[in-house]
Amino acid sequence: MKTENPYKRRKQPEIVRRALLDQAARITLGQGLSKVTFQAVADAVGVTKGGVMHHFTTKNALILEVFHDAMKKFETEVDKAMAKDPVPYGSFTRAYINATISLGEKGQEEFDSQATLYVLMLADSELRKLWAEWSNAQLDKHKPTDNTETLCMVRLVADGIWLSDFSGINISDKKSLRERLLKMTQPEHE
Numbered sequence: 001m002k003t004e005n006p007y008k009r010r011k012q013p014e015i016v017r018r019a020l021l022d023q024a025a026r027i028t029l030g031q032g033l034s035k036v037t038f039q040a041v042a043d044a045v046g047v048t049k050g051g052v053m054h055h056f057t058t059k060n061a062l063i064l065e066v067f068h069d070a071m072k073k074f075e076t077e078v079d080k081a082m083a084k085d086p087v088p089y090g091s092f093t094r095a096y097i098n099a100t101i102s103l104g105e106k107g108q109e110e111f112d113s114q115a116t117l118y119v120l121m122l123a124d125s126e127l128r129k130l131w132a133e134w135s136n137a138q139l140d141k142h143k144p145t146d147n148t149e150t151l152c153m154v155r156l157v158a159d160g161i162w163l164s165d166f167s168g169i170n171i172s173d174k175k176s177l178r179e180r181l182l183k184m185t186q187p188e189h190e
Contacts, residue, residue, distance in 0.1 A: 017055050019045045024066045025116045033123040036063065067120045067127050070113040071134060074099060078138075090185030092142035093151045097185070100162035101178045118163060154181050 023044035027036045038052045038059065045052075056062035081095035100114065120127045139146070158181060164171055171177065 013055070016045070016047060016051065020047075020052055020055055020062070021066055021069050024062055025070065025113070028063075028066065028119050029115055033063070033119065038062075063120065063124070064127075066116060067130065070116040070120070071130075073113040074117060075134070087187070088145045089187040090146060090151055092138065092146040093154055093185045094182055096155055097158045097178060097181050100158045101165075101174065101181075114162065115165070150184055154184050157181060 020041055024036050024041050027040055027044065036059065038049045038056075041062070042049045042052045052062070056065065077099045078092070078095040081098050082091045085091040085094060117131070121131050122128075157177075161171060161174065161177060163169075
Protein backbone atom coordinates (compact mmCIF):
# COMPACT_ATOMS: atom_id res chain seq x y z
CA MET A 1 0.00 0.00 0.00
CA LYS A 2 1.41 3.35 -1.04
CA THR A 3 1.20 6.19 1.48
CA GLU A 4 0.67 9.73 0.35
CA ASN A 5 3.71 11.99 0.56
CA PRO A 6 2.67 14.99 2.68
CA TYR A 7 4.96 17.25 0.68
CA LYS A 8 3.18 16.40 -2.58
CA ARG A 9 -0.32 16.43 -1.08
CA ARG A 10 -2.58 19.20 -2.29
CA LYS A 11 -2.90 21.90 0.37
CA GLN A 12 -6.39 22.67 1.68
CA PRO A 13 -5.93 25.75 3.87
CA GLU A 14 -9.65 26.46 4.38
CA ILE A 15 -10.32 22.90 5.53
CA VAL A 16 -7.37 23.07 7.92
CA ARG A 17 -8.44 26.49 9.22
CA ARG A 18 -12.00 25.20 9.81
CA ALA A 19 -10.64 22.17 11.68
CA LEU A 20 -8.41 24.42 13.83
CA LEU A 21 -11.37 26.62 14.79
CA ASP A 22 -13.58 23.62 15.55
CA GLN A 23 -10.95 21.93 17.70
CA ALA A 24 -10.11 25.14 19.58
CA ALA A 25 -13.84 25.49 20.34
CA ARG A 26 -14.05 21.86 21.51
CA ILE A 27 -11.04 22.28 23.78
CA THR A 28 -12.56 25.49 25.18
CA LEU A 29 -15.81 23.68 25.98
CA GLY A 30 -14.30 20.47 27.25
CA GLN A 31 -11.31 21.71 29.19
CA GLY A 32 -11.55 25.47 29.51
CA LEU A 33 -9.97 28.41 27.77
CA SER A 34 -6.65 28.01 29.58
CA LYS A 35 -6.15 24.62 27.88
CA VAL A 36 -6.35 26.10 24.40
CA THR A 37 -2.75 26.13 23.25
CA PHE A 38 -1.22 25.94 19.80
CA GLN A 39 0.14 22.50 20.66
CA ALA A 40 -3.19 21.18 21.95
CA VAL A 41 -5.02 22.43 18.86
CA ALA A 42 -2.28 21.10 16.55
CA ASP A 43 -2.43 17.67 18.21
CA ALA A 44 -6.23 17.57 17.95
CA VAL A 45 -6.17 18.40 14.23
CA GLY A 46 -3.07 16.40 13.33
CA VAL A 47 -0.92 19.27 12.14
CA THR A 48 2.25 20.82 13.47
CA LYS A 49 2.30 23.73 15.89
CA GLY A 50 3.74 25.75 13.00
CA GLY A 51 0.68 24.79 10.96
CA VAL A 52 -1.53 26.43 13.57
CA MET A 53 0.73 29.48 13.68
CA HIS A 54 0.49 29.76 9.90
CA HIS A 55 -3.24 30.48 10.29
CA PHE A 56 -3.19 32.34 13.63
CA THR A 57 -0.19 34.37 14.76
CA THR A 58 -1.18 34.39 18.44
CA LYS A 59 -3.42 32.45 20.80
CA ASN A 60 -5.50 35.60 21.19
CA ALA A 61 -5.99 35.75 17.41
CA LEU A 62 -7.15 32.12 17.44
CA ILE A 63 -9.56 32.69 20.35
CA LEU A 64 -10.91 35.87 18.76
CA GLU A 65 -11.59 34.01 15.51
CA VAL A 66 -13.34 31.17 17.41
CA PHE A 67 -15.52 33.83 19.05
CA HIS A 68 -16.30 35.59 15.75
CA ASP A 69 -17.09 32.24 14.14
CA ALA A 70 -19.56 31.34 16.91
CA MET A 71 -21.07 34.84 16.77
CA LYS A 72 -21.55 34.56 13.01
CA LYS A 73 -23.37 31.23 13.42
CA PHE A 74 -25.57 32.70 16.14
CA GLU A 75 -26.37 35.85 14.14
CA THR A 76 -27.17 33.79 11.05
CA GLU A 77 -29.63 31.69 13.06
CA VAL A 78 -31.31 34.84 14.42
CA ASP A 79 -31.48 36.46 10.97
CA LYS A 80 -33.00 33.33 9.37
CA ALA A 81 -35.67 33.11 12.06
CA MET A 82 -36.53 36.80 11.70
CA ALA A 83 -36.85 36.45 7.93
CA LYS A 84 -39.51 33.75 8.44
CA ASP A 85 -41.46 35.71 11.06
CA PRO A 86 -44.56 37.44 9.60
CA VAL A 87 -45.10 39.64 12.70
CA PRO A 88 -42.63 42.55 12.94
CA TYR A 89 -43.33 43.39 16.61
CA GLY A 90 -41.00 41.30 18.79
CA SER A 91 -39.47 39.44 15.85
CA PHE A 92 -35.90 39.94 17.02
CA THR A 93 -36.79 38.79 20.54
CA ARG A 94 -38.60 35.68 19.24
CA ALA A 95 -35.64 34.82 17.03
CA TYR A 96 -33.28 35.42 19.96
CA ILE A 97 -35.35 33.12 22.20
CA ASN A 98 -35.35 30.35 19.62
CA ALA A 99 -31.62 30.74 18.99
CA THR A 100 -30.73 30.63 22.68
CA ILE A 101 -33.14 28.17 24.28
CA SER A 102 -32.20 24.68 23.17
CA LEU A 103 -34.79 21.95 23.51
CA GLY A 104 -32.64 19.22 22.04
CA GLU A 105 -33.82 19.80 18.48
CA LYS A 106 -30.58 21.48 17.47
CA GLY A 107 -27.60 19.52 16.31
CA GLN A 108 -24.46 19.31 18.43
CA GLU A 109 -22.66 21.87 16.26
CA GLU A 110 -25.23 24.58 16.98
CA PHE A 111 -25.20 23.83 20.70
CA ASP A 112 -21.40 23.87 20.71
CA SER A 113 -21.26 27.26 19.01
CA GLN A 114 -23.73 28.69 21.55
CA ALA A 115 -21.89 27.17 24.49
CA THR A 116 -18.61 28.42 23.04
CA LEU A 117 -19.97 31.96 23.09
CA TYR A 118 -20.80 31.70 26.78
CA VAL A 119 -17.52 30.09 27.80
CA LEU A 120 -15.52 32.69 25.93
CA MET A 121 -17.59 35.59 27.27
CA LEU A 122 -17.35 34.33 30.84
CA ALA A 123 -13.61 33.83 30.53
CA ASP A 124 -12.56 37.03 28.78
CA SER A 125 -13.58 40.63 29.43
CA GLU A 126 -12.66 41.75 25.90
CA LEU A 127 -14.98 39.14 24.40
CA ARG A 128 -17.75 40.26 26.77
CA LYS A 129 -17.28 43.76 25.36
CA LEU A 130 -17.60 42.41 21.81
CA TRP A 131 -20.80 40.57 22.77
CA ALA A 132 -22.15 43.75 24.39
CA GLU A 133 -21.32 45.74 21.25
CA TRP A 134 -23.12 43.19 19.07
CA SER A 135 -26.12 43.09 21.42
CA ASN A 136 -26.37 46.88 21.59
CA ALA A 137 -26.07 47.16 17.81
CA GLN A 138 -28.87 44.60 17.41
CA LEU A 139 -31.07 46.43 19.91
CA ASP A 140 -30.49 49.72 18.05
CA LYS A 141 -31.21 48.04 14.72
CA HIS A 142 -34.43 46.49 16.01
CA LYS A 143 -35.55 49.41 18.16
CA PRO A 144 -38.73 49.99 16.12
CA THR A 145 -39.97 46.44 16.83
CA ASP A 146 -38.25 45.25 20.02
CA ASN A 147 -37.71 48.22 22.33
CA THR A 148 -40.03 47.55 25.26
CA GLU A 149 -39.35 46.69 28.86
CA THR A 150 -41.23 43.39 28.51
CA LEU A 151 -39.18 42.30 25.50
CA CYS A 152 -35.99 43.24 27.33
CA MET A 153 -37.00 41.09 30.32
CA VAL A 154 -37.87 38.20 28.00
CA ARG A 155 -34.41 38.33 26.36
CA LEU A 156 -32.74 38.41 29.79
CA VAL A 157 -34.71 35.34 30.91
CA ALA A 158 -33.71 33.60 27.65
CA ASP A 159 -30.07 34.40 28.49
CA GLY A 160 -30.48 32.76 31.88
CA ILE A 161 -31.98 29.64 30.33
CA TRP A 162 -29.19 29.61 27.72
CA LEU A 163 -26.62 29.72 30.48
CA SER A 164 -28.37 26.85 32.25
CA ASP A 165 -27.98 24.73 29.10
CA PHE A 166 -24.25 25.25 29.16
CA SER A 167 -23.77 24.95 32.90
CA GLY A 168 -25.78 21.77 33.30
CA ILE A 169 -28.51 23.27 35.48
CA ASN A 170 -31.63 21.19 34.95
CA ILE A 171 -34.78 23.13 34.13
CA SER A 172 -37.62 20.65 34.27
CA ASP A 173 -40.03 22.22 31.79
CA LYS A 174 -37.95 24.33 29.44
CA LYS A 175 -40.45 23.87 26.60
CA SER A 176 -43.21 25.47 28.68
CA LEU A 177 -40.93 28.34 29.68
CA ARG A 178 -39.97 28.96 26.06
CA GLU A 179 -43.63 28.98 25.00
CA ARG A 180 -44.51 31.46 27.76
CA LEU A 181 -41.63 33.72 26.72
CA LEU A 182 -42.66 33.55 23.06
CA LYS A 183 -46.24 34.43 24.02
CA MET A 184 -44.92 37.50 25.86
CA THR A 185 -43.41 38.76 22.57
CA GLN A 186 -46.78 39.08 20.84
CA PRO A 187 -48.21 42.58 20.26
CA GLU A 188 -51.39 41.83 22.21
CA HIS A 189 -49.31 41.01 25.30
CA GLU A 190 -48.08 44.59 25.62
